[in-house]
Amino acid sequence: MKNPIANVDALIQDLENVIVVEDGRVVRNTLSEIAGLTIETLDANQRLNEDFAAITVENEMVKSNEKNRETTLYFRVSKNVRLKKPIHLFFKNTKSSIHQTAVLLEEGATLSLFEYLYDTQIASANYLFKAKVSEHAVFDYTSLTRHHRHSHTSLHRLLRLGGRSKATVQTAQMGDDQTHQETDMLLLGERAQGTIKTIALTNRQQEAVVRTNIDHKAQRSEGLIEHYGVANDQSFLAFEGVGRIRKGMVQSVAKQSNRGVILGANARLDANPLLYIDEYDIEASHGAAIGKIDEEQLYYLMSRGLSEKAAQRLIIRGFLAPLEALMQNEKFDKHIHALLANKIE
Amino acid sequence: MATLKIEDLHAQAEGHEILKGVNLEIKGGETHAIMGPNGTGKSTLASVIMGHPRYRVTQGTITLDGEDVLSMSTDERARAGLFLAMQSPAEVPGVTNSDFIKSAMNARLPEENNISLFKFIREYDKAVAALKMREDLPHRYLNDGFSGGEKKRNEILQMRMLKPTVAILDEIDSGLDIDALKVVGENVTEMKSDDLGLLLITHYQRLLDYISADTVHVMMQGRIVKSGDTDLMKKIDEKGYDWIKEELGIEDERVVPEKDERILLEDCATKEAFEK
Numbered sequence A: 001m002k003n004p005i006a007n008v009d010a011l012i013q014d015l016e017n018v019i020v021v022e023d024g025r026v027v028r029n030t031l032s033e034i035a036g037l038t039i040e041t042l043d044a045n046q047r048l049n050e051d052f053a054a055i056t057v058e059n060e061m062v063k064s065n066e067k068n069r070e071t072t073l074y075f076r077v078s079k080n081v082r083l084k085k086p087i088h089l090f091f092k093n094t095k096s097s098i099h100q101t102a103v104l105l106e107e108g109a110t111l112s113l114f115e116y117l118y119d120t121q122i123a124s125a126n127y128l129f130k131a132k133v134s135e136h137a138v139f140d141y142t143s144l145t146r147h148h149r150h151s152h153t154s155l156h157r158l159l160r161l162g163g164r165s166k167a168t169v170q171t172a173q174m175g176d177d178q179t180h181q182e183t184d185m186l187l188l189g190e191r192a193q194g195t196i197k198t199i200a201l202t203n204r205q206q207e208a209v210v211r212t213n214i215d216h217k218a219q220r221s222e223g224l225i226e227h228y229g230v231a232n233d234q235s236f237l238a239f240e241g242v243g244r245i246r247k248g249m250v251q252s253v254a255k256q257s258n259r260g261v262i263l264g265a266n267a268r269l270d271a272n273p274l275l276y277i278d279e280y281d282i283e284a285s286h287g288a289a290i291g292k293i294d295e296e297q298l299y300y301l302m303s304r305g306l307s308e309k310a311a312q313r314l315i316i317r318g319f320l321a322p323l324e325a326l327m328q329n330e331k332f333d334k335h336i337h338a339l340l341a342n343k344i345e
Numbered sequence B: 001m002a003t004l005k006i007e008d009l010h011a012q013a014e015g016h017e018i019l020k021g022v023n024l025e026i027k028g029g030e031t032h033a034i035m036g037p038n039g040t041g042k043s044t045l046a047s048v049i050m051g052h053p054r055y056r057v058t059q060g061t062i063t064l065d066g067e068d069v070l071s072m073s074t075d076e077r078a079r080a081g082l083f084l085a086m087q088s089p090a091e092v093p094g095v096t097n098s099d100f101i102k103s104a105m106n107a108r109l110p111e112e113n114n115i116s117l118f119k120f121i122r123e124y125d126k127a128v129a130a131l132k133m134r135e136d137l138p139h140r141y142l143n144d145g146f147s148g149g150e151k152k153r154n155e156i157l158q159m160r161m162l163k164p165t166v167a168i169l170d171e172i173d174s175g176l177d178i179d180a181l182k183v184v185g186e187n188v189t190e191m192k193s194d195d196l197g198l199l200l201i202t203h204y205q206r207l208l209d210y211i212s213a214d215t216v217h218v219m220m221q222g223r224i225v226k227s228g229d230t231d232l233m234k235k236i237d238e239k240g241y242d243w244i245k246e247e248l249g250i251e252d253e254r255v256v257p258e259k260d261e262r263i264l265l266e267d268c269a270t271k272e273a274f275e276k
Helices: A004-013 A060-068 A295-302 A308-319 A321-327 A332-343 B042-050 B074-080 B097-106 B117-130 B147-160 B176-189 B205-209 B228-238 B241-250 B256-265 B269-275
Strands: A019-021 A025-029 A036-043 A073-075 A089-095 A097-105 A112-118 A125-133 A137-145 A150-160 A165-175 A176-186 A193-202 A206-214 A222-230 A236-245 A253-262 A268-277 A283-292 B003-013 B014-027 B031-037 B053-063 B084-085 B090-097 B165-171 B197-202 B215-220 B223-228
Touching: A004 A089, A004 A112, A004 A253, A019 B003, A060 A097, A060 A150, A073 A112, A073 B147, A089 A097, A097 A112, A097 A137, A112 A125, A125 A137, A125 A165, A125 B256, A137 A150, A137 A222, A137 B269, A150 A193, A176 A193, A176 A222, A176 A253, A193 A206, A193 A236, A193 A332, A206 A222, A206 A253, A222 A236, A222 A308, A236 A253, A236 A283, A253 A268, A253 A308, A268 A283, A295 A308, A295 B074, A295 B090, A308 A321, A308 A332, A308 B097, A308 B228, A321 B090, B003 B042, B003 B197, B014 B042, B014 B053, B014 B197, B014 B223, B031 B042, B031 B097, B031 B205, B031 B228, B042 B053, B042 B074, B042 B084, B042 B165, B042 B197, B042 B256, B074 B084, B084 B147, B090 B097, B097 B147, B117 B147, B147 B176, B176 B205, B197 B205, B215 B241, B223 B228, B223 B241, B228 B241
Parallel strands: A019 A089, A073 A097, A089 A112, A097 A125, A112 A137, A125 A150, A137 A165, A150 A176, A165 A193, A176 A206, A193 A222, A206 A236, A222 A253, A236 A268, A253 A283, B031 B197, B031 B215, B084 B165, B165 B197
Antiparallel strands: A019 A025, A036 A073, B003 B014, B003 B053, B215 B223
């Protein structure tokens, strides 16, 4: 790989609204004062308010994060404040870390957050992200992760959505690490809409488990889960998506799709889409399509002069096109394709 | 001036021999047409020349200017100057037409050397207009949701952009209405030069009204059984193929079993499942 670690710095240079956190310390912040936006960093002894304490799941890593975390970054967007430009967060680890990011969007607030989690050498990471999206608020969250192949990472993202709020979560797991990632979204208010799209690429002896839950605890709520995966070499990738509609949550919509390409002869890719439905008046669907790269597509592209690798890369890139939000910026586009090339080379 | 030479070519698919000794030579500036009923091996010949993984060559040679084509991978054949306009080109969702063709053009340049974006866009727009295609073509996904006619025109557009030295058009006329056929015919005719050898594969003489050919070959039972000039073409148009079968004592001209051919024409089942 043409050293993308160096490229991260180039990426940072070109962006507005950047916060760089290195080993839990803010080392760079290009945000000017923005009315209605509060940012705080909390050390190991400080705790967030009770709103956030209630946002949790039964999980050892989450428990451990709550107890042992070293730093917390906290964002609050005040009522009806609509922040147009995205905020870019970079978490760079040179050693193991336990970190939490918490976001509170008050009623009617809008925020677009991009984060890039990476390490520069072997390090374990326990990362917990929490967001409370209040009524009528709109939250766009995009996350790119890339860690060393001997690193172990645990990432949990917990989102709670109020009535008529909307949250879009897009994550791309581009690292070589042994990783467990879980996104847990509760739709708590009527007509809340949540979308979670994930891409994960694994290679060599990597093992990655991606879990996504959307729990409908309100009527007329909508949840959409999309998983896109590529497993290369001898790697193992698992998608576990769960949509749950509780009794009485009428006219809710739960949809899930899983698509995967197995590139490596000894790779394994599992998709276990699940739906738990306890109500009749709803709409739900789930599906999985996992297979080898389409031979006819490969032949067609090669018949125009593209090498097998280049053709594979183009097909995979096309396959991941639904996550276009990540690719909108030309610099990101290039960066992600460098990472992509590394994964399928 | 390139020369594609095929000698005693035998090829099989899944153990079943389809090509049984094809001989053919195409030089730059020449236009050949292979005609013949369904299932006689015409499209197989095109696929074997391009190196489709489904087929295995068991005997014979293909050379391009003396270079051994059969030892090249499909992409090497393309970069050497071969082009196949396919009968049913694959759909590749997520990959835009312009990204695809740009990558294909860059693949022909030395590494780290890319075609200028400005030049590319100008050329592409010109090709889109010449083939009377939708203006948003560069941003549409490759053949994804294209009508049969659009796919065919897109093949010719790619040919325009890639400037091959030997081009094979496999049933480029099937599924085209008269207007589209006219557009395709004009574009191919415009590309004719001493630097381009053309091989047209077709069931019908109709295509040859739009792209004139110097030599016509009739294929049956996996080999070329008759060659001739425009007179042969006219005779086929008037009388069909039965007289040739009688003349040569051929009872069954087919080599491709009917069920096999259906698989050839359709997208394979796994791909269908994948799309859903």
